Amino acid sequence: MKCNIVLAGVGGQGILSIATVIGYAAVDSGLFLKQAEVHGMSQRGGAVLSHLRISDKEIYSDLVPEGRADLIISAEPMESLRYLPFLSKEGWIITNKNPFINIPNYPAIESILAEVEKQPHHISFDGDGIAKNTGNARGVNMVIAGAASVFIDIPFEKMKEGVRFIFNRKGEDIVNKNLMALEEGRKYALEHR
Amino acid sequence: MDTKKMLLLGDEAIAQGAIDAGVSGFYAYPGTPSTEIMEYAQHSKEAAEKNIHRRWSANEKTAVEAALGMSYAGKRAIASMKHVGLNVAADPFINSALTGANGGLIIVSADDPSMHSSQDEQDSRFFGKFAMIPILEPCNVQEAYDMAFYGFDLSEKYKIPVMIRITTRLAHSRGGVVPRKKIEQNKMKLPENKRQYVLLPAIARKSYKHLLELQNKFLEESINSPFNKYMEGKDKSLGIIACGLGYNYLMENFQDTGCPYPVLKISQYPPTVPQIAKMVDECNEILVLEEGMPVVEELLRGMLNRTGKMKGRMSGEIPRDGELSPNIVRMGMGMEDLTGNAAPSMLAQRPPSLCKGCPHIDTYKAINEAIKSVYGDGHIFSDIGCYTLGALPPFESINSCVDMGASITMAKGAADAGLFPSCCVIGDSTFTHSGMTGLLDVVIEKTNIVVFIVDNSTTGMTGGQDSHALGRIQDICLGLGVEKEHFHIINPLPKNHNEFVEIIKKEIAYNGPSVIVPTRECVQTYKLHASKDKEKSNE
Numbered sequence: 001m002k003c004n005i006v007l008a009g010v011g012g013q014g015i016l017s018i019a020t021v022i023g024y025a026a027v028d029s030g031l032f033l034k035q036a037e038v039h040g041m042s043q044r045g046g047a048v049l050s051h052l053r054i055s056d057k058e059i060y061s062d063l064v065p066e067g068r069a070d071l072i073i074s075a076e077p078m079e080s081l082r083y084l085p086f087l088s089k090e091g092w093i094i095t096n097k098n099p100f101i102n103i104p105n106y107p108a109i110e111s112i113l114a115e116v117e118k119q120p121h122h123i124s125f126d127g128d129g130i131a132k133n134t135g136n137a138r139g140v141n142m143v144i145a146g147a148a149s150v151f152i153d154i155p156f157e158k159m160k161e162g163v164r165f166i167f168n169r170k171g172e173d174i175v176n177k178n179l180m181a182l183e184e185g186r187k188y189a190l191e192h193r
Numbered sequence: 194m195d196t197k198k199m200l201l202l203g204d205e206a207i208a209q210g211a212i213d214a215g216v217s218g219f220y221a222y223p224g225t226p227s228t229e230i231m232e233y234a235q236h237s238k239e240a241a242e243k244n245i246h247r248r249w250s251a252n253e254k255t256a257v258e259a260a261l262g263m264s265y266a267g268k269r270a271i272a273s274m275k276h277v278g279l280n281v282a283a284d285p286f287i288n289s290a291l292t293g294a295n296g297g298l299i300i301v302s303a304d305d306p307s308m309h310s311s312q313d314e315q316d317s318r319f320f321g322k323f324a325m326i327p328i329l330e331p332c333n334v335q336e337a338y339d340m341a342f343y344g345f346d347l348s349e350k351y352k353i354p355v356m357i358r359i360t361t362r363l364a365h366s367r368g369g370v371v372p373r374k375k376i377e378q379n380k381m382k383l384p385e386n387k388r389q390y391v392l393l394p395a396i397a398r399k400s401y402k403h404l405l406e407l408q409n410k411f412l413e414e415s416i417n418s419p420f421n422k423y424m425e426g427k428d429k430s431l432g433i434i435a436c437g438l439g440y441n442y443l444m445e446n447f448q449d450t451g452c453p454y455p456v457l458k459i460s461q462y463p464p465t466v467p468q469i470a471k472m473v474d475e476c477n478e479i480l481v482l483e484e485g486m487p488v489v490e491e492l493l494r495g496m497l498n499r500t501g502k503m504k505g506r507m508s509g510e511i512p513r514d515g516e517l518s519p520n521i522v523r524m525g526m527g528m529e530d531l532t533g534n535a536a537p538s539m540l541a542q543r544p545p546s547l548c549k550g551c552p553h554i555d556t557y558k559a560i561n562e563a564i565k566s567v568y569g570d571g572h573i574f575s576d577i578g579c580y581t582l583g584a585l586p587p588f589e590s591i592n593s594c595v596d597m598g599a600s601i602t603m604a605k606g607a608a609d610a611g612l613f614p615s616c617c618v619i620g621d622s623t624f625t626h627s628g629m630t631g632l633l634d635v636v637i638e639k640t641n642i643v644v645f646i647v648d649n650s651t652t653g654m655t656g657g658q659d660s661h662a663l664g665r666i667q668d669i670c671l672g673l674g675v676e677k678e679h680f681h682i683i684n685p686l687p688k689n690h691n692e693f694v695e696i697i698k699k700e701i702a703y704n705g706p707s708v709i710v711p712t713r714e715c716v717q718t719y720k721l722h723a724s725k726d727k728e729k730s731n732e
Contacts, residue, residue, distance in 0.1 A: 065519035067531035
């Protein structure tokens with residue numbers, strides 16, 4: 001088993017929480033893990049990425065090699081395209097459709113989504129809408145994690161454990177809301193794969 | 194995977210390693226990518242129970258000096274900083290090689306090749322070599338953890354400080370660590386030689402001779418190091434010297450097949466001369482892979498490059514600047530480029546920006562109205578912190594960012610040259626790091642500058658660490674001799690904008706040093722405090 005993931009988004013969108021959920025699930029499943037994060041200046045509203053590598057064998061590079069990502073998981077459509085050089089020919093893009101516009105020159109959203117549509121393997125969805133429907137507008141990142149779970153060969157139960165792990169100290173209500181977001185994201189991806 | 198494995202960042206692995214290896218004190222100033230070493234120690238219950246020192250220092254120099262003092266007293270100490278922080282600490286760092294250590298002493302310097310969050314990409318291995326001490330460069334989190342144990346032992350064996358050099362990718366990469374049996378802290382024990390730390394010239398000359406004598410021992414240690422290894426390979430057309438993370442990127446490309454070339458992995462310096470000689474003798478060409486500057490490559494090449502065999506950053510097989518990647522290493526070996534499709538050209542860059550609600554936004558609005566719109570560009574020096582983002586649109590307020598504290602002193606020099614008005618912006622934590630001494634220069638000469646100490650009550654850029662300046666800025670400034678009438682604190686709220694602009698105008702008109710302190714808590718730490726309060730009330 002081997003899964004190379006590039007996680008993309010904008011500082012503050014909860015990318016690292018997605019990485020933690022998947023990472024927790026991987027380690028809990030007895031797999032090797034390397035996860036490179038971006039800290040510091042870029043976190044201030046800049047483009048943020050995290051490299052997540054999971055394997056049943058020892059992993060050398062902390063970075064996903066160019067052209068070998070199995071998945072690009074993005075909290076935002078423009079950022080999903082920024083890391084295309086990492087994506088393998090068979091790789092999938094899993095992205096939220098809702099743009100995060102904090103710059104004056106954000107391209108027309110229609111043309112960004114058209115570029116996403118052009119990619120051979122992709123799932124794009126209204127993550128914000130799905131999250132809102134679960135009564136948890138802030139659960140977008142867990143919707144995305146849920147959608148991505150379909151493409152990661154780890155038992156879904158373990159992903160749920162990961163969600164419990166990161167939200168536990170915030171109380172049962174928050175845990176359940178985020179679990180629901182995770183389930184809804186997974187459901188969408190299973191139906192639209 | 195072993196269930197006993199801990200999932201740690203490279204930074205955290207060093208901290209946990211140090212705790213398990215019996216460290217008694219962490220000393221540091223925040224700086225990406227080193228910050229999480231201290232933060233981990235601060236959040237560690239174990240470190241709290243063991244009463245390990247783990248408070249931030251005012252700057253990297255005070256951190257290294259305090260660690261040196263703890264080592265003097267016989268206990269194990271670790272000082273951690275980012276690469277440019279080591280410049281600040283260079284004086285105690287270099288001289289600590291002469292005083293030597295008593296309790297184990299480790300200096301961690303975290304380099305930032307590709308300058309993800311830094312103003313340069315200097316390579317700390319030069320500094321380690323300059324100080325003539327052993328350098329450890331882990332290639333994964335397990336090595337980072339193990340090197341804390343190994344480094345303290347090595348330090349105590351030769352009574353010498355040891356450097357651990359890491360780079361961004363390891364510092365901020367998470368992986369599994371198998372912990373080792375914990376070691377008790379040292380008891381306090383003063384150095385046997387009461388003059389060991391007295392670097393009077395007559396004593397320092399002897400200390401230096403001793404350091405020179407140790408160099409062969411350090412080489413022997415490198416040759417026998419568990420972190421260095423020579424791997425034979427059938428194909429002698431190329432030999433590869435892979436330092437630190439370079440080893441990972443090399444092996445990544447031979448995951449399934451194994452590397453056909455001889456490989457020398459270097460994670461402890463000085464570099465292992467006999468193994469290098471063997472490789473140079475046996476192989477047609479040598480490729481040197483190192484994260485950062487071509488430190489080893491330059492050594493091997495020499496000014497004349499007599500062997501003609503050396504390949505790497507200096508000959509262009511590997512780019513001269515920036516960090517390595519699996520594909521860069523791959524192409525350096527002449528293998529096929531696997532990069533996927535290019536990103537569409539329509540994508541817009543998304544540079545970092547100040548957060549919504551950030552007090553610096555309001556400060557720059559006032560500064561632009563009072564200074565930029567009246568006198569034009571070029572009057573505002575700045576410093577290292579979130580407020581450096583004031584250089585970018587929509588503000589474009591500031592004209593410099595050089596090193597911690599340089600804003601005040603550069604404004605002074607420019608004022609001495611005749612610039613009017615000459616102003617500067619410095620953060621609260623940066624001010625206590627290295628701004629106070631510069632302000633003293635200004636006060637003594639009554640230089641005509643306006644200093645803005647933008648006080649957000651934290652060290653913001655690195656994630657909101659405690660600021661030594663908290664609640665002390667007024668006392669410090671007045672104590673240094675700033676006149677009370679020309680010292681102002683203002684909350685830069687939009688409703689206070691006009692008052693703020695008027696204060697700036699008034700102080701520009703005053704011929705002498707003025708200090709204005711726009712004070713409002715960082716919006717990030719404010720949110721953090723608010724949510725912690727909420728959690729508490731839920732409990």
